Amino acid sequence: MIMTVTARGSAVFGAALLLLGTAALATPAAAQGQLTVYCSVQEEWCRPMVAAFEKETGIKVSMTRKSSGETYAQIKAESANPKGDIWWGGTGDPHQQAAEEGLTEEYKSPKLSELNDWAVRQWEQTKGRTVGVYSGALGFAYNTKLLAEKKLAEPKCWADLLDPKLKDEVQVADPNSSGTSYTMLATIVQIMGEQKGFDYLKALHKNINQYTKSGAAPAKATSLGETTVGIAFLHDHVTMIVEGAPMKAVAPCEGTGYEIGSMSIIKGAKNLDNAKKWYDWALTPAAQALGAQAKSYQVPSNKATPVPPQAPKLADIKLIDFNFAKYGSSEERRRLLAKWDAEVKNQPK
Known part of the structure; x- marks a missing residue:
């Protein structure tokens, strides 16, 4: 299947993103501590996520960008003395491996009910240790x-x-x-x-x-x-x-x-409460809409987030029945x- 994509999106989608982006960039709160985020999407998406979260919460974020395999290796190496608090993005397999090895924390977000089935299934398979944030x-x-x-x-x-x-x-x-x-x-x-x-x-x-x-x-x-x-x-x-x-x-x-891009709280996180705040925020439509603004065209996990018109239509692609439990x-x-x-x-x- 050959995919043809144009740069032109819909006006409705643009308006929706504007509204969501406005919500994401709310008036900053007073300083509320720190958070260390390990980000495994592209730098161009990591940065606006950090900026929006800092502005909304007043929490100072230190962010490191590495691929998902590298981040898994770093979290494993640091397990005796964790340096990171939350791991956001990147393919789900290393997140699942980290969950299985007890490197991440169990957490049930109040936003879970708003997510697509595939994102919730990721959470269920890992006993609450990772959750889907996008798919591609x-x-x-x-x-x-x-x-x-x-x-x-x-x-x-x-x-x-x-x-x-x-x-x-x-x-x-x-x-x-x-x-x-x-x-x-x-x-x-x-x-x-x-x-x-x-x-x-x-x-x-x-x-x-x-x-x-x-x-x-x-x-x-x-x-x-x-x-x-x-x-x-x-x-x-x-x-x-x-x-x-x-x-x-x-x-x-x-x-x-296909992948289910995931998010996990690192076991032993020194800023656990702030990690949970990021986790809940990253599952909102406002936060997930930042992906398309950063020209990342995955399918978001929150059902209320507008799907970018440029995103590959998963329904039109011959997807295999990927065994995430086995290969993760x-x-x-x-x-x-x-x-x-x-x-x-x-x-x-």
């Missing part, structure tokens, strides 16, 4: 100018990325650091079966020019013409397309996986990542 489908995009210049066939399926003509023309993140890429690893295994899935990943390895640290980096590289094809979440590609990049986003014909478990993640390191990443091309 995995896919790839290609640079239309480079494809034409190199006279390459238009890829429409995962299988098309194995074309020998695409040698050194495909970019994807390393699943050890990137939740996006781990979602791809788990997706391919679920679509093809483990043996055939790893055979596919080994064949794809021959066409990879770089395994990036961040999951969104291949979308940026595709927009800049640094790679012909980039594998990432479709909303990351859409961000580049809306900004005018010569790209087409593709939902692979065989089907694809610490044992399965460790096993698959170790196997990927041994059989894919460390192999010659």
Whole structure:
């Protein structure tokens, strides 16, 4: 499925965002202490979230931005003496692993009843230790100018990325650091079966020019013409397309996986009350509308938040029945990542 996106949104949506944004940027309260946020979405979305929360609550926020895999590793390393209070955003699998390992706190927000079923299910599966804040489908995009210049066939399926003509023309993140890429690893295994899935990943390895640290980096590289094809979440590609990049986003014909971007309170948080305030606030329509304003086009978890018109229509994409419980478990993640390191990443091309 080829996705076409334009920069033009609806006037109604814009008005709704204006109202929600006004609500989010309320008169600041008196100073109310501190909060340390580990943010695993793009910097361009992390910053306005922090600014809006500080203005509304008077709480001073210290924010660190890292990919979800890196953040999980940091929280685990700091578990004896936690430095962070809340982990916001990033793919749900590492959040689930952190929950299973007791690295995050159980919390039931009064906003839970306002959320889509998939967000609540994330909370239920982790016994209240993480909750869904947005969703987005995995896919790839290609640079239309480079494809034409190199006279390459238009890829429409995962299988098309194995074309020998695409040698050194495909970019994807390393699943050890990137939740996006781990979602791809788990997706391919679920679509093809483990043996055939790893055979596919080994064949794809021959066409990879770089395994990036961040999951969104291949979308940026595709927009800049640094790679012909980039594998990432479709909303990351859409961000580049809306900004005018010569790209087409593709939902692979065989089907694809998706993420539930999540949020967790870190166990042992030194600013627990303020972490809960962020948690509740981040589930409101006003806070979630900041994503689209930051040109992040995921589907928000609060049912009252306007869905950006540019967001990939999940109902039009062939989504697999992604087994979040299995592939978010610490044992399965460790096993698959170790196997990927041994059989894919460390192999010659």
